[in-house]
Amino acid sequence: GENVEQHPSTLSVQEGDSAVIKCTYSDSASNYFPWYKQELGKRPQLIIDIRSNVGEKKDQRIAVTLNKTAKHFSLHITETQPEDSAVYFCAAYSGSARQLTFGSGTQLTVLP
Amino acid sequence: ETGVTQTPRHLVMGMTNKKSLKCEQHLGHNAMYWYKQSAKKPLELMFVYSLEERVENNSVPSRFSPECPNSSHLFLHLHTLQPEDSALYLCASSQGGLAGATDTQYFGPGTRLTVL
Numbered sequence: 375g376e377n378v379e380q381h382p383s384t385l386s387v388q389e390g391d392s393a394v395i396k397c398t399y400s401d402s403a404s405n406y407f408p409w410y411k412q413e414l415g416k417r418p419q420l421i422i423d424i425r426s427n428v429g430e431k432k433d434q435r436i437a438v439t440l441n442k443t444a445k446h447f448s449l450h451i452t453e454t455q456p457e458d459s460a461v462y463f464c465a466a467y468s469g470s471a472r473q474l475t476f477g478s479g480t481q482l483t484v485l486p
Numbered sequence: 487e488t489g490v491t492q493t494p495r496h497l498v499m500g501m502t503n504k505k506s507l508k509c510e511q512h513l514g515h516n517a518m519y520w521y522k523q524s525a526k527k528p529l530e531l532m533f534v535y536s537l538e539e540r541v542e543n544n545s546v547p548s549r550f551s552p553e554c555p556n557s558s559h560l561f562l563h564l565h566t567l568q569p570e571d572s573a574l575y576l577c578a579s580s581q582g583g584l585a586g587a588t589d590t591q592y593f594g595p596g597t598r599l600t601v602l
Contacts, residue, residue: 410593417594418593420590465529472534473541473543474591476530477528478526
């Protein structure tokens with residue numbers, strides 16, 4: 375089945391700096407890669423996603439890049455703000471397994 | 487937020503108890519999911535229900551039993567649980583059935599379960 379690895383597990387940045395979180399996946403047939411943000415005590419919420427037919431997608435301060443050849447994708451947050459502090463999860467959808475497989479999460483802390 | 491609701495929000499039970507978790511979605515979606523979220527571990531998919539069929543993760547113990555009476559309601563029946571089953575149980579829904587599994591999944595707030 376699909377295996378998703380996420381790094382780093384914790385990340386601290388100064389307010390205004392950029393943050394990058396990386397994920398790798400194992401199933402070359404995976405074709406959908408969402409990113410979820412989970413604030414403390416709250417539910418995970420989708421912040422951005424990318425499909426395998428594009429290499430990059432941006433939404434204001436958030437961007438995701440996908441390298442299908444290397445089987446890795448990354449989340450980029452620019453001009454970080456304290457409210458960006460949360461746990462971020464990547465995921466990959468495998469058509470063969472018919473399910474989303476999640477990474478283990480990254481605790482992002484933005485220091486004021 | 488009222489899109490996906492879960493009750494109860496917190497549950498403490500003994501290993502011999504029987505309890506049920508409830509999930510309801512008000513989004514008109516066709517697929518619903520149960521996930522287990524343990525500390526320091528990835529979200530684990532337990533069950534998927536869609537219009538077409540139920541998909542099970544074969545690693546889920548039989549002490550967890552799902553029920554989906556209609557497209558808006560999902561239950562997780564619990565019996566003779568173990569302390570290692572303590573976790574946050576999240577329900578989610580998405581627009582498509584299994585064929586639309588790349589649709590955005592909307593999560594409920596979760597049930598924090600503690601097994602003594």
